[in-house]
Amino acid sequence: MEILNIAEKVAFNLIKQAVIYLPEDVKQALRKAYAEETSAAGKTQLKAILDNIEFAEKYQAPMCQDTGTIIFYIKAGAKAKDLYKIEDALIRATRRATVEVPIRPNAVNPFTQKNSGDNTGKLIPWTNWKVVPGEDIEITVLPKGGGSENVCVMGMLVPGEGINGLKKFVVDAVLKAGAKPCPPNILGVGIGGGSDIAMKIAKKALLRPLNVSNPDPEIAKLEKEILEAVNMTGIGPMGLGGKTTVLGVNIDYAYRHPASYPAAVAFNCWAARRAAARISADGTVEYLTHKVDEVK
Amino acid sequence: MAVYKFKTPISEEEIRKLNVNDVLYVTGTMFTARDQAHKRALEYFKQGKPLPIDLEGLAVFHCGPIVKKKEDTWTIVAAGPTTSTRMEIFEDEFIRSFKVRVIIGKGGMGRRTTEAMAKCGAVYGAFTGGAAILAARAIKSVKSVEWLDLGMPEAMWILDVEEFGPLTVAIDSHGNNLFEDVQRKVEENKQRIYQKLGLSP
Numbered sequence: 411m412e413i414l415n416i417a418e419k420v421a422f423n424l425i426k427q428a429v430i431y432l433p434e435d436v437k438q439a440l441r442k443a444y445a446e447e448t449s450a451a452g453k454t455q456l457k458a459i460l461d462n463i464e465f466a467e468k469y470q471a472p473m474c475q476d477t478g479t480i481i482f483y484i485k486a487g488a489k490a491k492d493l494y495k496i497e498d499a500l501i502r503a504t505r506r507a508t509v510e511v512p513i514r515p516n517a518v519n520p521f522t523q524k525n526s527g528d529n530t531g532k533l534i535p536w537t538n539w540k541v542v543p544g545e546d547i548e549i550t551v552l553p554k555g556g557g558s559e560n561v562c563v564m565g566m567l568v569p570g571e572g573i574n575g576l577k578k579f580v581v582d583a584v585l586k587a588g589a590k591p592c593p594p595n596i597l598g599v600g601i602g603g604g605s606d607i608a609m610k611i612a613k614k615a616l617l618r619p620l621n622v623s624n625p626d627p628e629i630a631k632l633e634k635e636i637l638e639a640v641n642m643t644g645i646g647p648m649g650l651g652g653k654t655t656v657l658g659v660n661i662d663y664a665y666r667h668p669a670s671y672p673a674a675v676a677f678n679c680w681a682a683r684r685a686a687a688r689i690s691a692d693g694t695v696e697y698l699t700h701k702v703d704e705v706k
Numbered sequence: 707m708a709v710y711k712f713k714t715p716i717s718e719e720e721i722r723k724l725n726v727n728d729v730l731y732v733t734g735t736m737f738t739a740r741d742q743a744h745k746r747a748l749e750y751f752k753q754g755k756p757l758p759i760d761l762e763g764l765a766v767f768h769c770g771p772i773v774k775k776k777e778d779t780w781t782i783v784a785a786g787p788t789t790s791t792r793m794e795i796f797e798d799e800f801i802r803s804f805k806v807r808v809i810i811g812k813g814g815m816g817r818r819t820t821e822a823m824a825k826c827g828a829v830y831g832a833f834t835g836g837a838a839i840l841a842a843r844a845i846k847s848v849k850s851v852e853w854l855d856l857g858m859p860e861a862m863w864i865l866d867v868e869e870f871g872p873l874t875v876a877i878d879s880h881g882n883n884l885f886e887d888v889q890r891k892v893e894e895n896k897q898r899i900y901q902k903l904g905l906s907p
């Protein structure tokens with residue numbers, strides 16, 4: 411089969427898997443939160459989330475009505491053939507998913523306010539590229555919900571305040587977001603590079619599973635410290651009070667300009683959807699985040 | 707925390723039994739209303755025009771559903787709650803005028819609504835944001851749709867529901883507002899967090 415067809419099929423399967431099945435690490439974190447939650451209202455909300463996730467799987471329907479903006483991350487092997495066809499395949503897959511899964515049409519022209527109806531439009535779905543050695547192509551999809559997107563923040567912090575400034579920035583972002591992003595949330599924190607780079611890093615950090623800690627022990631410690639701090643807010647599931655406001659904090663960074671300290675916080679909601687697969691040069695496909703029997 | 711299952715029309719007496727943190731399931735008639743439907747209903751009331759249905763004792767759901775029409779029947783595809791604060795400017799008058807008993811949405815509502823609920827006997831039930839399948843499962847059928855000229859999400863969808871929930875009673879009819887309580891606690895916790903992290907406020 412040609413790469414255009416393979417990539418389309420894989421991307422379609424990934425969107426479908428992502429919107430119906432939460433990754434195991436997110437499910438586990440939600441179950442743990444439910445077991446440990448002490449607030450009555452918080453527990454009710456977590457139970458509703460867990461039930462909803464189960465029903466989504468049972469009825470093969472998207473877990474949330476907002477199936478998000480479709481974002482792809484591609485790791486393209488430098489020796490893979492016909493890479494220029496991939497984006498076309500992703501657009502086709504997105505259109506097909508809109509009709510066949512179905513997912514909600516979420517692509518609107520910002521000038522005419524007209525919805526394209528098929529989740530595609532200028533630059534959407536958005537695709538992030540990285541060229542890597544080899545022949546494989548790895549595709550990851552991140553359907554990104556609007557409610558949690560609306561509270562993402564980017565700030566140019568004061569370099570002299572260093573990490574303390576960063577901690578305050580993240581805590582304040584969570585306090586300001588409150589119930590809006592459908593907590594419990596996952597936070598992606600990006601530091602350095604520049605204004606756009608910090609947010610890109612932050613969003614990409616949302617792809618790291620909750621059970622994989624940061625390879626840098628110092629940063630892993632900081633992630634834990636911030637996680638504990640934001641869970642002291644008491645905002646709780648759906649903002650109704652409780653111990654679980656955030657399930658995980660994933661930090662990543664780039665070096666910064668001496669005069670700048672860019673920082674960004676990307677929020678994901680409990681519907682923290684992602685799915686990935688690898689296509690080998692011979693056309694075989696390996697699904698990386700979901701079990702194959704979940705691919706229908 | 708107690709669990710209640712009410713059938714519409716719900717009486718004031720029943721509503722007064724509920725306290726914040728209780729869990730409520732609603733069976734019977736529920737209708738959707740967002741900004742535009744609230745506005746139109748209140749205009750009708752002022753002009754003395756009758757509404758398409760009597761709203762007394764019913765549940766109103768802040769929701770813009772996705773609905774599909776197959777031949778002559780409508781089916782709800784997805785129906786998650788929308789953010790309720792947008793309706794804060796209408797809700798107190800809405801409760802007073804129509805005696806709705808349960809307001810369902812996400813994110814909570816403010817003082818004006820809380821006071822109207824205490825006065826007239828109504829509660830706010832928080833439905834889990836994004837839990838579209840739970841909602842869709844409890845909606846048995848679309849009874850009718852009114853004011854479709856407002857557009858699919860803004861129209862008034864009259865729904866037949868069975869054990870719609872769980873709803874966390876977040877504002878009761880005794881003046882308690884869970885969201886305000888949480889907000890107050892969060893403000894207090896903020897200082898503790900800053901201290902723990904060694905930050906100056």
Ligand code: SF4
Pocket residue numbers: 474475476477478554555556557558590591592679680681786835836837
């Ligand atoms: S914030 Fe997330 S869970 Fe809430 S409605 Fe949006 S996509 Fe769904």
